[in-house]
Amino acid sequence: MVSIASSGRGGRSSAVAGIGVDARRRARRRTAVLAPLLVLALAASIVVATTIGSADLAVGDVLRGILSHLGLGANPLDPLRDGIVWGLRVPRVLTAAAVGAGLAIAGAVMQALTRNQLADPYLLGLSSGASLGAVTVILLGVAVALPAAAFGGALLALAATLGLAGALGAITPTRTVLAGVAVSSLAGAATSFAIFWSSEQDSYREILGWLLGSLAGARWSAVGIAGVAVLVIGIPLLLSGRILDAFSFGDTTAASLGIGVQRTRWLLLGATALLTGALVAVSGSIGFVGLVLPHAVRLVVGPGHRTLLPLSALVGATFLIWADTLARSVFAPRELPVGIVTALIGAPVFALLLARRRSEA
Template sequence: MIRKWLIGLVLVVSVAVTVACGVAIGSTDIALLDVVRVIASRLGVADAAPPATIDRIIWDLRMPRVVLAMLVGGGLSIIGVAMQTLVRNPLAEPYILGISGGATAGASLFYLGFLPPVISKTLSMPVAAFAGGLATIVIVYLVARTESRVSVARLLLAGVAMSALTSSITSFITFSSPEPDALRAVLFWLLGSFSGARWALIPGAAVVSVVGAILLTALARPLDAMLMGEEPAYHLGVPVESLKRGLLVLAALVTGVLVSTSGAIGFVGLIIPHAVRMVAGVTHRTLVPASFLTGGLFMVWADLAARTLLPAQELPVGILTALCGVPFFLWLLRQRGTTSS
């Protein structure tokens, strides 16, 4: 118990430090004291604030970006936890299973106006992304399921195949667009970026990420039982089929909304849950909130690196997460292969 409280304290302090650094560091560095003064002033805790230019940089430009990165990183991490529990395999995550690709295809169809007018008028980008992600993960799951169990090999292969299919659909849609400005925007967005972050995007991302974390934490006991297998979980009173369907819908919803705000950012849901398990254990009551906070920390630092590594140029954050995630995935695949043999 003491260890869990210590982990929680370290994560909370790390979040505060990370938010402060994420806001202070950039093309124009800002003193941490000014960051604290602006936040305190905006929250009504203090009256004094720095000059208007500094205030705008901190509150209107950098703060929404840091908050959105925290929410996206946390949301993708908890969905990684859910998917790995669903298939009882640490290799599962939204990007690898094709959910992110499906969400991206759905959002691209809507963004570039390739949906029929009757449909597009009744949809929004988050809804289109959710529908694309849900359709993809349902297909992947149905292909991978054999009799009463899910084949991990089929799951990964189906995920890779659907990712390739949705990627080709997105590419075709993108290059068929007659608007060059929209084409450039979508190409950058497909690689993942928080450059368009603004306060208007925060509520949707906050609702799906925070509510998703709360739901998965509330389902900690059924999820713990699922780790033993579907049959033992069923005999322990877990409504296995309903839980699986719920996890698939939740994964598509959270991933779809987050993809619609920040683009396709991969491998966060793979790296973070695995790293957190090594420190906090496998119990979901601890694993879910710890993964949420750790994923947010990882994403803020990845975004900070993306906008500061190259002078006067910003990298898509999805490139950096892939550079971290692909070697980790290959190492994890190699470890499991060695263990299985």
């Protein structure tokens, strides 16, 4: 009887293992198809989104105009249209792509490190800290320093979160999240008080647009900030897939694989915070990108972070390009903050993802 029972358990284990192998193979096949398609979709989105606006621009002319600035061929655009394309729309579209990719990467990393499916890049109070820094310089009349102030505010919020979590005892993911909520609430209250006490009509509109997320002022300097942040911080995070896979099984499993759990966790959290702070500095607070998109990609390719991270980056870049295009074109000549568009799309999508997960449970 014992041998029969053991054989049955072994058969079931083999079957489960076989299902796991099949699932991984299917995920790899989907990734092999999706990755080049997403790259093409992103490239096409950059060109097509650049043509959309009040000026009448053809896709071919825009593409040749962009290539001419890269030293490839002649520019078919006159100086006015070339200024619209190269001076206004291209930097805005590229900034949207960099911010979308970075937020999606940061969201996926935060969800893995905290083992919290509701985690997003702003979990540690970064958005509220950046908002407080930005509002402060706007009210002081030195908006030219806004990116630096927002970045500094995000870093101060991170330091306050980690300091509070440490004061409560050993720094754990749960304590860190709770400390982040407290710091976020405090910074949010300080921001609201500053707006109520000091702002006038013009500054109020500028502050509101920044708090809701906007890429209206994105120029090549914004491309530089967001692009460098994604290259210098985002790419190393993309390469941390194996480590994040280990963390998803718990600290004990990660430690058994030779990972220094505490040091690695805080290194990755710090990198995510730096990336988020740089992105918030140029775009304001744009919600739902880092929360929803990793979930959506995970449903298609599975939980493995070596595929989840790069595909989330591609989806995030493409998504935010089109969200910003909608924001600036649907009610033209008026423009919506892009954070409103991402919330209108992201909230119902997230509800559907949660409903699907519940039905599968």
